[in-house]
Every structure is written in structure tokens, then in C-alpha cells.
Amino acid sequence: MSNKVPIVAIVGRANVGKSSLFNAILGRREAIIAREAGTTRDSLTAKASWENKDFWLVDTAGLKPPQDSFELTIQEQITEAATSADLILVVTEADVPVTEEDRRAATLALKSRQPVLLAVNKSDKRKPAADEWLRLGIKQILATSATQKIGISDLLDAITVQLPPARIKTDANLVRVSLLGRPNVGKSSLFNSLAKKQQALVSARAGTTRDVNRLSVRYESQQIELADTAGIRRSGKIEPGVERFSVLRSLAAIEQSDICLVLMDAGELNVQLDQKIAGLVSEAGKGLVLVVSKWDSIEKDAFSRDKIAAQIAANFVFVPWAPLIFTSAVTGQNVTKIYDLILDISKSRSASFKTPELNRWLKQAVSEHPPAGLKNRSPKLNYIVQEENDFPNFKVFGAHTGFLHWSYKRYLERKFRQTWPLEGTPLKFWFIEKH
Numbered sequence: 001m002s003n004k005v006p007i008v009a010i011v012g013r014a015n016v017g018k019s020s021l022f023n024a025i026l027g028r029r030e031a032i033i034a035r036e037a038g039t040t041r042d043s044l045t046a047k048a049s050w051e052n053k054d055f056w057l058v059d060t061a062g063l064k065p066p067q068d069s070f071e072l073t074i075q076e077q078i079t080e081a082a083t084s085a086d087l088i089l090v091v092t093e094a095d096v097p098v099t100e101e102d103r104r105a106a107t108l109a110l111k112s113r114q115p116v117l118l119a120v121n122k123s124d125k126r127k128p129a130a131d132e133w134l135r136l137g138i139k140q141i142l143a144t145s146a147t148q149k150i151g152i153s154d155l156l157d158a159i160t161v162q163l164p165p166a167r168i169k170t171d172a173n174l175v176r177v178s179l180l181g182r183p184n185v186g187k188s189s190l191f192n193s194l195a196k197k198q199q200a201l202v203s204a205r206a207g208t209t210r211d212v213n214r215l216s217v218r219y220e221s222q223q224i225e226l227a228d229t230a231g232i233r234r235s236g237k238i239e240p241g242v243e244r245f246s247v248l249r250s251l252a253a254i255e256q257s258d259i260c261l262v263l264m265d266a267g268e269l270n271v272q273l274d275q276k277i278a279g280l281v282s283e284a285g286k287g288l289v290l291v292v293s294k295w296d297s298i299e300k301d302a303f304s305r306d307k308i309a310a311q312i313a314a315n316f317v318f319v320p321w322a323p324l325i326f327t328s329a330v331t332g333q334n335v336t337k338i339y340d341l342i343l344d345i346s347k348s349r350s351a352s353f354k355t356p357e358l359n360r361w362l363k364q365a366v367s368e369h370p371p372a373g374l375k376n377r378s379p380k381l382n383y384i385v386q387e388e389n390d391f392p393n394f395k396v397f398g399a400h401t402g403f404l405h406w407s408y409k410r411y412l413e414r415k416f417r418q419t420w421p422l423e424g425t426p427l428k429f430w431f432i433e434k435h
Helices: 018-026 069-084 100-111 131-136 152-160 187-195 242-256 272-283 304-315 335-349 355-368 406-419
Strands: 007-011 044-050 053-059 087-093 116-121 140-143 175-181 213-219 222-228 259-265 287-293 324-326 380-386 393-399 428-433
Touching: 007 018, 007 069, 007 100, 018 044, 018 053, 018 087, 018 116, 018 152, 044 152, 044 213, 053 152, 069 100, 087 100, 087 131, 087 152, 100 116, 100 131, 116 131, 116 152, 140 152, 175 187, 175 242, 175 272, 175 335, 187 213, 187 222, 187 259, 187 287, 187 335, 213 335, 222 335, 259 272, 259 335, 272 287, 287 304, 287 335, 304 324, 324 335, 355 380, 355 406, 406 428
Parallel strands: 007 053, 007 087, 087 116, 116 140, 175 222, 175 259, 259 287, 287 324, 393 428
Antiparallel strands: 044 053, 213 222, 380 393
């Protein structure tokens, strides 16, 4: 069994169905699919497995002549993915004659000196590829249809037969972290700074990241999966099509995460949408870090940080437990500290409390401030236990718990955090009638 997990890169011109094929191989929707060309911009990486062989599958943007520095960066990522791959899958379109971009893709792949396969995609039925595809110089040609699942198993057989046996080892204690925020607040820049490599595209143009881009890193023996998401806009500002899928994918990333970093542009604070995103994270029961990005880009004095911190605390009063950090992906300020916060929050989320100490705390909290109620309907809180879950979650048993005022529930949480701070993670108390 090989220690090195092979990489399979999918390359080809725009809109030949690379992302559809990527999803078909994975057996799930990972990359965004749309009928417009150029949907995929970042190189996406995901784990794939077939016949007990694991490999990393990389979906790249469509090959085309670079029109500006932004497009040039995309093309450089394609080249990097192809040159680092152990096998390259060139994708073309069945009903379209060979184009110059198809030739460039084939040439790029063959130059790598690695095994190369040609998938003639959007083929309606299993049939030999047309003779014209032989002119690309790739010997092994397969007909596929990602949408109709034609030829996928044959393609996987052809891929894995040329790969060494390998298994991707994942840490059972993997911590999943998502970078969230409005468009163009610096998520991809921070992602790159955290990853120490150019994995996601960085551009001053809003909306660069459309898919959720993931990368695993290791910090102090802890495996951490970073996810760079598309920007979340206000509902009325979301364009139909690809962007709507991007926002939905970002919201789904919250559910798949253990901890979320909500980024705010230092030059554009006090935005209600930032508060809404933080609220979504809190409601989902996920760990939360408030990140002021681009700290290097504004003029400031010795009092700026404290002044802005107080301003943010007032706007995010509903998550007083969320740590606040000021960062700069350009200078690297506090980037490593984010990892330290991730480890601290992960520890808080897995904290275990003994029932006797919890009940001593509850007895003291109720003694200091008994819950108010109606006549003959005064709530009684008898005992508390921790519920097994992925974040601190507690069941409080008692009588007339339905009459507990929301302010008393907030008091209990505040009192709990005075004993056990649990920075960066929400608490959940379930109040249950004893009978």
C-alpha cells in the first residue's frame, strides 16, 4: 500500500462538462454546474475512491487564452495542477469538432510525461470515439456522459488500473473550519495565508470564489480542514444561476463545519449582513470567530483597535462568547493565532462535564437568583445533565419549565460561562418537564 496518494487532474476547455464529470466520479455534487462557460475558477480537490484505491481528484477551470492578469492566474493554476498530477484526464465534447483549446489541453497533458486519458464527454451512448479524437495524440479514449452516468465505471477502471494502491488516512478528530463572509472581504487571501500556498484565487474582483474550496493542513498534531466559501450577499442582491448555487453552498458549509470564521472588512464595518451570518453560525451550534480582515489597509492610531473592538462588541452582543481577532493576510498578522483559537474552540466543543459538578452549579445559580413565574406556576429546576453531542448541550429537568422567561435562560448561560468560559462556542440548554 502506497503512502503517497496519487492525484488525478481533469483538464479541458471551458464548458465541456469537466465539473459534471468531477461530480459523477465522486458520486455527489461537489462542484457547481451551470450552462455558462467559465463556472469553475478555482482548482477544486476532493477525495475519490474506486475498487479500494483512493486518489485525489482535481477539477480545473476551462482552458482558454488569458485575457487579463485574473485569467492568467486561472491558467497558471491549471498548469500547476496538471504538472503535479499522477494521471491527467483530458475532457472534450462529443458533438463539437476538435478545437484549438482541445489541442492545447492535450499538449499540456502529454508534456507532463504522466499517463493521459481522453474522455469524450456528452456521448449519448456507449460507442467508439470518432477518428478525429485520435489526432490529439492520446492513445486511450473513452466515451462518457456525466449527466446520464454512461461510461463512468469504465472511466474509473481505466484510471485506477494505472494508479498504485493507496488509502487516504483521515484523522478521527479532524476539525472542519469554514471561512465565511460577504464577497470580497478577503476570505481567499486569508485562506492562502493559512494554507501557506496559492490554493484559492485571490482577486480584488468580488465573487471570485464560487465553489467551496477545501484544503487539509496539520497544526500542532491536529488535522484541520479549511474551507474557503463564496461570498454571501443579501437575498435581494443574489443573482440567479451560478451565484445562487454559490450562496447555498456557503450556507451548507456552515452545517458541515465545526468552527466558522466570519470575516469583516476593516474598511467596511457595521454591516448588518455580517451580523446575520454570525447569527446563522450561532443558531447552527457551530464554533465562531469574528475576524476583522485587511487590518493593514486602514489608517489607525494607538486607540483604533480598542475603539473598533468596542463597536463590534456592541453590534454582536448576541454572541459575546465569540473571540475577536484583527488580521492581515498581506503582513501575516495574527494568522497563526487563528490556528490557536481553532484548537482552543475545538477543545471547548468537546468538553465533558460530570453530572455532580453540573448540579452543584445549578443549585448555586438557582439559589442566588430563583426563577420567577406566575401564581402556582413558578418554575422549578431540579437537575441538569450533559447531552452527548458535538458541542456543549445540556438537559435541565424541572417543573413548569415552559414559564421560564428568556432573560432567565440568558442568566443561566452567563452564570455558566463564569464558571466554564467555553470561548468561541455556543451553549444550548434544553428545559424538560420532569414528568
